[in-house]
Amino acid sequence: MKFTGKNIWITGASSGIGEAVALEISKHKAFLILSGRNEKALKEVAERCQKNGSSTQIIPFDLSNENSVLEAADKVLSQKIKIDGLYQFGGISQRSFVSETPLEVDRKIFEVNFFGTIALTKSILPWMIENDGGQIAVTSSIVGKFGFPYRSAYSASKHALHGYFESLRAENLQNNVRVSVIIPGRIKTNVSLNALNKNGNPHGQMDEGQDKGKSADWTARKICRKLEKERKEILVGGFDLIMVYIRRFFPFLYYYMASRVKPL
Numbered sequence: 001m002k003f004t005g006k007n008i009w010i011t012g013a014s015s016g017i018g019e020a021v022a023l024e025i026s027k028h029k030a031f032l033i034l035s036g037r038n039e040k041a042l043k044e045v046a047e048r049c050q051k052n053g054s055s056t057q058i059i060p061f062d063l064s065n066e067n068s069v070l071e072a073a074d075k076v077l078s079q080k081i082k083i084d085g086l087y088q089f090g091g092i093s094q095r096s097f098v099s100e101t102p103l104e105v106d107r108k109i110f111e112v113n114f115f116g117t118i119a120l121t122k123s124i125l126p127w128m129i130e131n132d133g134g135q136i137a138v139t140s141s142i143v144g145k146f147g148f149p150y151r152s153a154y155s156a157s158k159h160a161l162h163g164y165f166e167s168l169r170a171e172n173l174q175n176n177v178r179v180s181v182i183i184p185g186r187i188k189t190n191v192s193l194n195a196l197n198k199n200g201n202p203h204g205q206m207d208e209g210q211d212k213g214k215s216a217d218w219t220a221r222k223i224c225r226k227l228e229k230e231r232k233e234i235l236v237g238g239f240d241l242i243m244v245y246i247r248r249f250f251p252f253l254y255y256y257m258a259s260r261v262k263p264l
């Protein structure tokens with residue numbers, strides 16, 4: 001799908017990969033609906049998108065609050081515009097061991113990464129189907145392909161997205177709904193700063209692994225190219241992507257590495 005002239009809703013647009021994707025797509029004169037919780041950051045991103053020649057609308061909402069998600073969807077649907085793309089980057093990571101993490105923190109991570117994402121998708125899907133289809137993208141992670149220390153609920157929530165959106169894709173081929181699952185490796189964003197610790201508070205540190213990751217701008221360019229080609233899975237990152245193949249083809253090696261790898 002070419003972005004020019006399209007109506008595209010981007011969640012997680014206030015920071016990191018989602019922000020960079022919004023800016024990249026804005027070069028193509030699209031109409032961008034930008035979402036996240038941080039209204040001030042969204043306004044700044046919107047201004048930069050407008051300078052690139054796109055029109056924008058800000059719809060702030062909280063993925064962990066179902067009413068907030070549904071209200072946001074209602075606002076967009078009430079405009080009766082075709083939604084050509086729903087690109088979902090909103091998400092939160094984790095830095096805590098299973099043994100020390102209360103269930104409420106696990107649930108919070110699932111509320112944002114999984115239930116918030118599917119609530120928004122389910123609100124938009126019928127309208128998309130009525131309007132000859134569209135493209136839905138969700139952001140998983142390489143740890144949506146294998147487990148990783150310190151990321152138990154995060155990894156599980158990303159695994160869940162694969163099952164859900166592969167099912168959605170298979171159910172909606174005849175409705176012209178195309179699904180892309182984006183699978184980043186380590187990208188240098190605020191993800192580790194915002195990750196929840198065992199108390200449900202932000203981890204607050206730029207982890208060494210994150211710091212050495214690919215830039216958000218580089219990542220966004222790769223993602224956009226593959227979104228245009230409507231790739232079903234979009235793996236993007238550096239050398240760390242090799243873990244996906246090691247897990248698939250040499251599981252014994254993965255088990256060894258996962259038990260020794262530095263989680264931060």
Ligand SMILES: NC(=O)c1ccc[n+]([C@@H]2O[C@H](COP(=O)([O-])OP(=O)(O)OC[C@H]3O[C@@H](n4cnc5c(N)ncnc54)[C@H](OP(=O)(O)O)[C@@H]3O)[C@@H](O)[C@H]2O)c1
Nearest residue numbers: 012014015016017036037038062063090091141186187189
């Ligand atoms: N960076 C990486 O290495 C990496 C690797 C694999 C996967 N990912 C995935 O990539 C996506 C983007 O992450 P990022 O790296 O760009 O991190 P980021 O800079 O922390 O951005 C996260 C985005 O999610 C939004 N968000 C978080 N909680 C939300 C909530 N409750 N309601 C609504 N929006 C919420 C944030 O907006 P507000 O704060 O304004 O709400 C922000 O725009 C995430 O799904 C993440 O899991 C990242």
